[in-house]
Amino acid sequence: MKIKDLEFKKLFTEKELLKQTQVLAKEITQDYKGKQPLLLPVLNGSFIFAADLIRDLKLDPKVSFVKHASYSGTVSGGQLKSLIGLQESLFNQDVIILEDIVDTGLTVQKVIEEMVALGTRSVEVAALLFKKKASPPAYKPKYIGFEIPDHFVVGYGLDYDGHGRHFRDLWYTSDQSAA
Numbered sequence: 001m002k003i004k005d006l007e008f009k010k011l012f013t014e015k016e017l018l019k020q021t022q023v024l025a026k027e028i029t030q031d032y033k034g035k036q037p038l039l040l041p042v043l044n045g046s047f048i049f050a051a052d053l054i055r056d057l058k059l060d061p062k063v064s065f066v067k068h069a070s071y072s073g074t075v076s077g078g079q080l081k082s083l084i085g086l087q088e089s090l091f092n093q094d095v096i097i098l099e100d101i102v103d104t105g106l107t108v109q110k111v112i113e114e115m116v117a118l119g120t121r122s123v124e125v126a127a128l129l130f131k132k133k134a135s136p137p138a139y140k141p142k143y144i145g146f147e148i149p150d151h152f153v154v155g156y157g158l159d160y161d162g163h164g165r166h167f168r169d170l171w172y173t174s175d176q177s178a179a
């Protein structure tokens with residue numbers, strides 16, 4: 001399949017993605033039994049993964065959609081700098097960040113550090129995809145749907161230059177110019 005200038009091949013079907021999402025939901029349900037975790041899906045890429053995962057949880061979670069700030073402002077005093085949109089207090093919360101993909105782990109690591117400083121009870125990350133790299137990641141999520149080769153992927157919520165978020169399946173290109 002071609003998107004703009006690049007050729008993409010299928011990595012996982014929607015059925016495979018859903019099956020693995022259910023596995024993650026089961027694991028999270030067991031680990032958080034008796035708790036009310038605060039789920040933070042990080043937009044835009046995680047919206048489909050989050051919708052599927054959350055509906056498979058046998059819990060009563062709180063959900064608040066957030067977004068990475070494109071820059072770190074000078075706001076201080078108990079505020080999260082690297083995410084925007086958060087309405088809830090994080091104090092004493094069991095937070096689960098929902099990410100579409102973790103690559104180097106640097107982005108999510110920074111977010112976790114800020115959350116811990118705000119007094120969370122616990123912070124974990126559930127990522128649908130985790131890229132296998134030659135060098136160790138800055139952070140490896142506890143909950144991972146698939147470990148994938150270091151290729152650029154699109155579909156199931158993830159985009160390539162504004163295209164492809166709506167694809168049901170997940171596609172990859174080995175063309176390095178996509179990243």
Ligand code: 5GP
Binds near residue numbers: 100160
């Ligand atoms: P990290 O800080 O872990 O290196 O970067 C993670 C972010 O990079 C993800 O949240 C996502 O926005 C973007 N990203 C990394 N790899 C891919 C990819 O293969 N496809 C898409 N669409 N985004 C990616």
